[in-house]
Amino acid sequence: MSALTTPAFSIDDFLQNEREKDLLRFSTAGSVDDGKSTLIGRLLYDTQSVYEDQVRSIEGKGTTAPGQIDFALLTDGLRAEREQGITIDVAYRYFSTARRKFIIADTPGHEQYTRNMATGASTADAAVVLIDASKGVLIQSRRHAYIASLLRVKHVLVAVNKMDLIGYDEAAFRAIKADFSSVLDQIAVDTGSPVERIFVPVSALAGDNIVHRSDVMPWYTGPSLLELLESLPPSIDTRTAPFRFPVQRVLRPDHKFRGFAGQIASGTIRPGDTITVLPSGRSAKVGRIVTWDGDLAEAIAPLSVTLVLDRELDISRGDLIVSTDRPATVAKNAKAALVWMDQRPLELHRRYLLKHTSQTAPVFLTSIEHRTDPATLAHSPASTLHMNDIGAVTLNFLRPIALDQYNENRSIGAFILVDAESNSTVAAGMITAVSSLTAAGVPILADTWGPVTAGEREARWGHRGAVVEISGPLPLIDAIERSLFAIGAVTNRIGANDDAFLLHPTLLEIVTTLQVQSGVLALVVNANDSENLVVRADGQDLTLDAGNVDDVDDASGTSGAGRAVSAVHKLLHSTGIFISSEKAGL
Amino acid sequence: MPVAESERHTSPLQVTPHAPPRLSHLRLLEAESIHILREVASEFERPVMLYSIGKDSSVMLRLAQKAFYPAPIPFPLLHVDTGFKFAEMIAFRDEMARSIGAELLVWRNESAIAAGTNPIALDTKRCCGLLKTQALLDALRHYNFDAAFGGARRDEEKSRAKERIYSFRDSAGQWDPKNQRPELWNLYNARVHPGESIRVFPLSNWTEMDVWQYIHEEKIPVVDLYFAKERPMYVRGEALLPIEQAFVARLGEKPQMVKSRLRSLGCSPCTGAIRSDAETIPAIIAELISFRSSERANRVIDHDQEGSMEMKKREGYF
Numbered sequence: 001m002s003a004l005t006t007p008a009f010s011i012d013d014f015l016q017n018e019r020e021k022d023l024l025r026f027s028t029a030g031s032v033d034d035g036k037s038t039l040i041g042r043l044l045y046d047t048q049s050v051y052e053d054q055v056r057s058i059e060g061k062g063t064t065a066p067g068q069i070d071f072a073l074l075t076d077g078l079r080a081e082r083e084q085g086i087t088i089d090v091a092y093r094y095f096s097t098a099r100r101k102f103i104i105a106d107t108p109g110h111e112q113y114t115r116n117m118a119t120g121a122s123t124a125d126a127a128v129v130l131i132d133a134s135k136g137v138l139i140q141s142r143r144h145a146y147i148a149s150l151l152r153v154k155h156v157l158v159a160v161n162k163m164d165l166i167g168y169d170e171a172a173f174r175a176i177k178a179d180f181s182s183v184l185d186q187i188a189v190d191t192g193s194p195v196e197r198i199f200v201p202v203s204a205l206a207g208d209n210i211v212h213r214s215d216v217m218p219w220y221t222g223p224s225l226l227e228l229l230e231s232l233p234p235s236i237d238t239r240t241a242p243f244r245f246p247v248q249r250v251l252r253p254d255h256k257f258r259g260f261a262g263q264i265a266s267g268t269i270r271p272g273d274t275i276t277v278l279p280s281g282r283s284a285k286v287g288r289i290v291t292w293d294g295d296l297a298e299a300i301a302p303l304s305v306t307l308v309l310d311r312e313l314d315i316s317r318g319d320l321i322v323s324t325d326r327p328a329t330v331a332k333n334a335k336a337a338l339v340w341m342d343q344r345p346l347e348l349h350r351r352y353l354l355k356h357t358s359q360t361a362p363v364f365l366t367s368i369e370h371r372t373d374p375a376t377l378a379h380s381p382a383s384t385l386h387m388n389d390i391g392a393v394t395l396n397f398l399r400p401i402a403l404d405q406y407n408e409n410r411s412i413g414a415f416i417l418v419d420a421e422s423n424s425t426v427a428a429g430m431i432t433a434v435s436s437l438t439a440a441g442v443p444i445l446a447d448t449w450g451p452v453t454a455g456e457r458e459a460r461w462g463h464r465g466a467v468v469e470i471s472g473p474l475p476l477i478d479a480i481e482r483s484l485f486a487i488g489a490v491t492n493r494i495g496a497n498d499d500a501f502l503l504h505p506t507l508l509e510i511v512t513t514l515q516v517q518s519g520v521l522a523l524v525v526n527a528n529d530s531e532n533l534v535v536r537a538d539g540q541d542l543t544l545d546a547g548n549v550d551d552v553d554d555a556s557g558t559s560g561a562g563r564a565v566s567a568v569h570k571l572l573h574s575t576g577i578f579i580s581s582e583k584a585g586l
Numbered sequence: 587m588p589v590a591e592s593e594r595h596t597s598p599l600q601v602t603p604h605a606p607p608r609l610s611h612l613r614l615l616e617a618e619s620i621h622i623l624r625e626v627a628s629e630f631e632r633p634v635m636l637y638s639i640g641k642d643s644s645v646m647l648r649l650a651q652k653a654f655y656p657a658p659i660p661f662p663l664l665h666v667d668t669g670f671k672f673a674e675m676i677a678f679r680d681e682m683a684r685s686i687g688a689e690l691l692v693w694r695n696e697s698a699i700a701a702g703t704n705p706i707a708l709d710t711k712r713c714c715g716l717l718k719t720q721a722l723l724d725a726l727r728h729y730n731f732d733a734a735f736g737g738a739r740r741d742e743e744k745s746r747a748k749e750r751i752y753s754f755r756d757s758a759g760q761w762d763p764k765n766q767r768p769e770l771w772n773l774y775n776a777r778v779h780p781g782e783s784i785r786v787f788p789l790s791n792w793t794e795m796d797v798w799q800y801i802h803e804e805k806i807p808v809v810d811l812y813f814a815k816e817r818p819m820y821v822r823g824e825a826l827l828p829i830e831q832a833f834v835a836r837l838g839e840k841p842q843m844v845k846s847r848l849r850s851l852g853c854s855p856c857t858g859a860i861r862s863d864a865e866t867i868p869a870i871i872a873e874l875i876s877f878r879s880s881e882r883a884n885r886v887i888d889h890d891q892e893g894s895m896e897m898k899k900r901e902g903y904f
Contacts, residue, residue: 011868011869011871011872012868014694014871014872014875015799015868015871018795018799019610019612019799019803020609020610021610021611022609022610022611022614023611023614023615089748089763089764089766090748091747091748092739092740092747092790093741093747093790094740094791094793096793096795101793103791115768116768118768118770119768119769119770121624122770122771123772162801186865234608248621248625248628248652249624251654251655251656251657252657253656253657253658257656259656261622261624261653261654262624263617263621263772290655290656291652291655292651292652293652299808300609302609302614302617302618303609303617304616304617304620304621304652304653306622306655317628341768353777355773355774355775356773358625358628359903362632389681410771411771411772412770414770414773415773416768416770416771416773416775418775418777423775423777423779424767425767425768425769425775428768428770428771429594448766515647
């Protein structure tokens with residue numbers, strides 16, 4: 001806004017420049033004391049996005065020295081927050097530079113507010129993750145990075161703040177960078193979404209490297225945080241992605257005109273293009289692209305337009321118009337990552353309402369594969385999800401729904417769940433795998449366009465890859481292998497004592513690692529005459545008495561071998577190797 | 587812009603020259619707002635658009651025309667008239683509704699107006715409570731509206747920054763900031779029980795600058811009061827008070843002609859004018875760039891006490 005101070009300011013030039021500006025949305029999150037509010041206040045103040053009366057209204061208040069402005073007060077909006085000195089909800093901030101307009105989704109960092117971070121990340125192109133340099137990498141930063149990755153926020157800018165408190169020490173910055181980089185790598189493995197990251201050493205309080213490059217850290221030659229935000233590629237470019245157009249409304253002003261109003265979720269459309277309507281599967285050509293400003297020769301995401309087709313099709317709100325050659329998957333079952341957001345915990349087999357694109361449909365959650373701790377990335381078995389829990393679940397729709405995976409299409413892969421009784425928004429979800437229906441209505445697996453993913457293998461085989469070490473009597477080993485084979489598990493039996501492995505001691509590990517990566521159960525067996533059967537998977541052991549394999553238990557009617565096999569199935573389920581008790585054959 | 591090699595990781599941030607066709611921020615905001623308007627019109631039984639005659643309402647109305655074209659706007663407009671609106675605003679309102687063929691409803695709290703309610707006899711808080719908040723709630727209840735569009739923007743005021751696009755209100759029309767529904771992606775929860783309602787803010791993500799630029803680009807008509815001209819004003823230090831209502835005058839006070847304009851349109855007793863030479867929209871935008879105070883600074887209602895907008899919203903105000 002220093003434009004006016006330049007002598008040659010011209011309003012026409014200004015308006016022309018404004019016309020070319022794009023929009024970047026980013027989210028911020030931080031712990032209570034790591035200076036997030038100060039950082040945002042500083043961004044707003046130094047880009048002259050705060051008015052003098054707003055500055056006056058906070059001058060002399062807050063916790064800073066007399067004469068200084070407590071930048072945090074610029075952003076703490078509600079009375080309750082000012083009274084308690086906390087931030088209780090997502091707040092949106094707006095500022096603009098000569099190059100770009102920005103929307104900040106500013107989310108609080110309290111432990112119980114995972115849902116707010118997810119809310120902020122859902123529309124963000126980038127996330128600014130704060131680390132307090134004087135404290136190192138805390139749980140909150142890990143959690144924010146995890147949620148950003150889970151919601152497919154493309155860029156993570158890591159602001160290592162409070163560098164002034166550690167004497168602007170380069171070594172400390174490098175150490176935090178190395179530490180957090182390895183955290184981000186682990187997160188990327190868990191979410192299956194690579195995290196593009198850039199580290200910037202800053203002091204929000206002193207203004208170092210926030211808007212202006214600072215000369216107090218000559219060892220850092222990179223751009224300031226704002227310069228980075230200005231140079232990130234704008235919103236994910238979906239022009240070349242498959243065309244997706246959820247129908248919001250049928251416009252029928254008179255008997256001559258019938259148009260389908262919606263916002264293009266991805267791709268490009270032109271008159272003459274062949275489209276298919278899902279879930280019905282009927283096709284037509286686009287006749288016109290109608291807008292108030294005139295018909296268009298081409299429209300790209302995310303424009304809101306109205307399509308007129310070349311023939312009458314029965315189309316209503318909630319239908320998905322797609323490119324015929326690259327359609328979405330019509331499914332009655334899918335797997336999804338869920339962020340639970342309601343006080344009342346998840347109930348399996350309870351009827352929820354799925355809100356997905358422009359449709360609302362009943363849905364059941366049929367199983368919980370695991371719960372993920374976003375701070376440690378540990379997966380644990382779960383029978384429910386509580387407020388702020390993140391988990392992987394299986395969905396069953398009562399009628400077929402057209403879906404994409406979230407990592408292929410953010411709009412068509414995202415949904416919320418609504419409690420049909422309380423009307424609360426109880427969860428946010430991201431489709432991770434889809435079981436499609438054939439023409440005959442038989443579920444098959446998604447034929448996605450990329451390589452087969454670990455998630456798709458899991459959905460088909462019912463388990464992830466794992467090494468299962470089994471040692472004990474041969475008949476029991478055979479029984480276990482056959483039983484796993486019988487329920488459809490993909491196993492590969494390897495003799496631990498084969499000559500090849502004895503000659504090349506590292507070969508066994510290489511082979512099993514490859515098999516685990518391919519989603520296979522690698523059964524590493526060691527047949528012997530021991531009294532015990534020992535099975536080890538994912539660090540958990542099971543030891544059974546192998547001496548009575550033929551004894552039949554009077555109560556259950558099962559043999560000793562049957563009980564041993566059953567115990568192995570239970571072990572593979574409790575370790576989360578099988579994705580559900582059903583898939584584990586239990 | 588160069589990114590130091592040492593700061594790069596996984597994949598370098600390629601700063602590609604912006605390839606056409608790239609959508610401008612105004613096209614992106616427009617597309618988002620139209621999506622919201624269509625969702626509400628399709629998911630609620632009885633939506634209504636609060637039309638306040640100001641610049642934000644003018645933009646919202648244009649977006650509604652665009653959203654349903656070539657069909658007409660599928661909901662009525664509602665103006666809550668306090669009786670203190672400028673005569674030019676009322677004339678503009680009636681002409682606008684007539685020219686675009688929209689159904690216009692006007693609601694006044696007649697009993698409070700007849701009782702002589704004004705911001706000097708009462709305080710501004712109680713005056714607003716009766717003539718705006720109470721009137722709005724009565725109108726929504728009378729017509730049984732379950733969704734009401736408002737032109738409020740998040741950049742206007744700190745408590746508005748925390749508003750959802752779909753703002754849930756209980757059966758008394760009240761906002762509970764600590765108990766808002768999470769709102770992700772562009773998926774809005776439209777479910778309400780009987781008596782409850784949603785206030786919808788399609789311009790949530792627009793700034794004051796965006797609104798003026800859009801009015802300029804789209805040639806949207808706005809009330810003449812936004813443009814500077816010689817107008818009679820009571821001059822009190824920096825403050826300029828329109829003479830529209832006689833009770834505003836202090837004993838012996840005489841109006842002066844001042845080249846001035848209104849930056850936001852409210853009730854005449856509580857809306858100060860600013861000295862200005864801006865006679866065109868580009869001139870208003872140029873003025874905006876040079877401004878160092880926010881647009882609501884001339885509204886008495888926001889400043890009665892710390893957090894007063896938040897309290898009004900809790901009571902049912904927009």
